[in-house]
Amino acid sequence: MTNKKVVCASLLMLGLLAGCGKDYLDEQPRDRITSEIFYKTETDAIQATNAAYAELVRYGMFNYSLWGIGDVMSDNSTLGGGGGSDGIEFQQLDNYNIPSSNPLITAHWRSCYLGIGRANLVLANVPAITMNEDLKKRSLGEAQFLRALYYFYLVRGYGDVPLITTPPASAEAVNTLTRTPAPQVYEQIVTDLKAAADNLPTGPYSGDDIGRASKWSAKGLLAKVYLTQGNLPLAASQALEVIQQSGKTLNPAYADNFNVAKENGPESLFEVQFRTSPQEYYDQNGPGFIGNGFFGARGLNTVRTGGYGFNIPEKEFVDGYETNDLRRDVTIWKPGDVYPGTPRIVQPASLPGSPFGYNVKKWFTGRDLTPLQYDSPLNIPVLRLADVYLIYAEAAGPALGLPYLNRVRRRAFGLPIEVPSARDLTITDVTAYKAAVLRERRYEFAFEDDRWYDLKRTNTLIPVMRAQGKNIQDFNVVLPIPQSERDVNPNLVQNPGY
Template identity: 60%
Template sequence: MHSLPTKLTAGALLGLALLGGCGKKYLDLQPVDQITTQNFYQTESDALQAVTACYSQLGVGGQYNYALWGIGEIMSDNSFTGGGGGGDGAEEIQLDFFNIPTTNPMVGRLWGGCYVGIGTCNQVLQKVPGIAGMNEAIRKRSLGEAQFLRAKYYFDLVRAFGDVPLILVPPASPADAQIPRVPAAQIYAQIETDLLAAIGNLPGSYGGTDLGRASKWAATGLLAKVYLTEGKLAEAATQADAVIAGSGKSLWANYGDNFQVANENGQESLFEVQYVNGLNQYIVDGLGFVGNEFFAPRGQGLVPQGGYGFNVPELEFVQGYEAGDKRKAVTIWAPGDLYPAGSATTAQPASLPGSPYGFNCKKWFVGKVNTNVWDSPLNFPVLRLSEMYLIKAEGLGATQAGFDALNVVRTRAGLPPRSAANTPDFKAAVVKERRYELAFEDDRWFDLKRTNNLVTNPQLLAKGIKPFNIVLPIPQSERDANPQLVQNPGY
């Protein structure tokens, strides 16, 4: 059996030394030993380590451990910065109030992390086909994993920045990486190509220590989401329905079971970032998830460092829950919520530092893992089956099948079904359902953007959003390295 993607840290670090990304700073890395791209890709074991490196960027600062919660949530109407006030979380405050310099660290980490990930995928796709004596099933799977992950990284890039450089083979020199941006439509076409290829290459499921790798159904689910983003509604519904019908997955009866360490890679999961914990130091580039500490109520002592209180639910978001929605208690700390037994404080206060109304993000709360360990082993779900029902619903529209798909999610949440009689705007109802089903899973900003509700959103208008904030600035460090990168208007 082969280890989980994020467990092979040596392979991940090696991949970073062998990458061929975009931007001079990612191409000038020198091998720290005698391993090079010329002598590394020789065996099946080499291929597996290289594929592991393709996953490595998902779990660190350029994706789910830092950048995406600032862009996906704090830049949306779901949450605001929180923290300790003043300049605490300055980069998040910049995003929160749409005063985003081209040096914003979260923006820079997203761009850089995606291109590092793309670089490792490109290496696999170039080198693995030529490895002699490799098990053909493992070769096919390895190529599918790289295709899936390259598509995922490009999907984040194109949604966040619009036109971006398209690099499909490792650049032979830094000069080869100095290429201009191409139209977003070309990026989406490549994403579709990669995902369709991945669907053909990947197995439907895994077992043992391979659990957590990208499957055929992860690729199909991501393709459904890509089609939805492009406005290809019928295609999105078809792919989402394929996952529902063929994956063998099912919803947990209890929504909160999706966010328990014991249930990782469980019955509702299509793909998630694999985390293990063990650090007692402040770092977002380790193997554990930092949301347990960053999002916990500030200074309440529920987590090893006391809780930093970032990513605080907006009052309007909290007030938008329908009565009886079972997801609310799973997703947020609200005043009066009881803390775990043994806590110094018994319940969530009515207000606390960084949260004047007493709300905090609860979905990623694990508590004092191993007493003093700073990070968390809780995986981060990238795709869940419930989202496939919502994509199917949005794709089908206000048909009976569309309502049926929507109501699968609502029923699990403890909410009454929707029908034509009580739903004057079906698409708005589905998008709202996405807001509460996927809250704090880093989707909301992208949903507002794709539905053309971003720059007209009342909460975001009050924070100063401007029409050009439909995309993020190209990081200045990347423009310094690549003079052909033209800045997005307004920045």
């Protein structure tokens, strides 16, 4: 790659720059939109805001990289696949032998910064637009929420990262950035989420606006940020506000959270919006979720191309389900399960890459679509009310939190959510209680890209992965800074150990 191409890649990482001086060109560029001819109308503001959402469905975020980090790097799953060098980028994550050139961690970094760059452009330019004031507030709130979300993934993944809150004015400004201490990044995340909560409507949205962030998206994410920081009182108070005031309710059935016909439902606080792709092949940056094909059983005709059999549930994870936990049959395929549709296909006792015959089921829509598609229109929840219940349960402790932990458990067993049951826990020991909440999170949010971050923030990642036989080192609690970014900017000091 030439130096010019590397520089361009780095600029792409940060989204559009603020714009060059008027003297740079005598004529108005005709092949692209610039900041001098854009950001003039209400439509421009909405389109710019939409662009900040767009990275969520891309290769570097929920369509590909995040299930490698959140799932495969955790104790929930292993790579699977066809063996040999198949999915080598995931093998590196799975085995904790991660070079700084790994394409998944590189794409994740760049997607986050592209999203941040687009949010920064909204926040820098939309205030000056003459438009409906409510829509202006909403656009600014969405940009603040999204910037916080992208930074939340960055700081949890890489530790100290460059903090950029305004569009860089030049390539030189980009290529001399240094890493900002994580506490300062968290401070900005909190600031953004508080501002977003003030600017965003309470919802619900309708029509083309369904899926946008709301006030309760921001407050729910703020509760999760506080929990990650270890600020339990603020995590509890924010979570309780969402529980009591948002109007959100748990879906009566756990499976409703993963039903295409019931997306953005009563439990949803924020989810990544996928839709059916017209092509007959996978596109890591397309509108549909490619996990439908990547998680599909290898060698069975359940999705177009037969499925790749990646992200295989670990036997220990599957064996850990309690008897009659309904989440199991929503989450995994196990031997003997029958796929919907014709011809009749039965999950075998073993598969290539899956010696115990397990596959991820939660995102499967392959045989419900005509014709068979590789990708899926099923949204991925980023935050649901069950998460807020368990945030509150963890932060408030057993005296106040047990009722919310037990509500989640009751639903898992198909019981009335508000009625005490034999499945309720009665733990009073704080250490045992914390372990019970973490375990409940594991099974409630399995394959929703969250487990690795839960293990990290509870300081259990190293012992848990070593118990699973992984060669994890102490420095693997963060990802390496992508080498391609350090080639452009030597100020991006590498994390120790990489």
